[in-house]
Amino acid sequence: MAKMERIREVVTGQLSAEYLRERANAGWQLVAVEWQRPAEGDERETAASAGEVPYGSRVSNDCTHLEENPGEMEALTLILEQIVQDRSLAHMADTLNKRGFRTREGAKWTAVSVYNMLPRLIEVSPRILEKEAWAERRKQISTLG
Numbered sequence: 001m002a003k004m005e006r007i008r009e010v011v012t013g014q015l016s017a018e019y020l021r022e023r024a025n026a027g028w029q030l031v032a033v034e035w036q037r038p039a040e041g042d043e044r045e046t047a048a049s050a051g052e053v054p055y056g057s058r059v060s061n062d063c064t065h066l067e068e069n070p071g072e073m074e075a076l077t078l079i080l081e082q083i084v085q086d087r088s089l090a091h092m093a094d095t096l097n098k099r100g101f102r103t104r105e106g107a108k109w110t111a112v113s114v115y116n117m118l119p120r121l122i123e124v125s126p127r128i129l130e131k132e133a134w135a136e137r138r139k140q141i142s143t144l145g
Helices: 017-023 070-084 087-098 111-129 130-145
Strands: 057-059 067-068
Touching: 067 111, 070 111, 087 111
Parallel strands: none
Antiparallel strands: 057 067
16 A cells, blocks of 8 residues: 555635645545534543544544554564564664654654653553464564574
8 A cells, every 4th residue: 555645734714615626636635524612511631632542553443442553563562572682772763664664753763763652662562462473473582582
């Protein structure tokens, strides 16, 4: 599948048919519409709306829950393997880049971006470690070391 470029625009006025035609003529395809209005009741922000989708997850097709993002989970698993092998953050970034992984923003991995994934890796590692595939990978890591 071809790499898709995405942008998000904040609409400050009326959305015109002319503007939509210009975007379509430039090769863009409309893929989502998000609506908002003031909510009734409690004004506190809920946990679901408080931030971004955690790395390794994505919004499900029915938009009601999060599900595992296989590509991002593979990147996290690779980082975990590299930790087991006691590799440096720079080495981890190089390995991710060589294997074609990119950050969520589409950038190449750096030591800093790998470092910033460590808290997320702590959260998700129990799920990675309980998978049968991890047991096999762990055996291979032991023989490579």
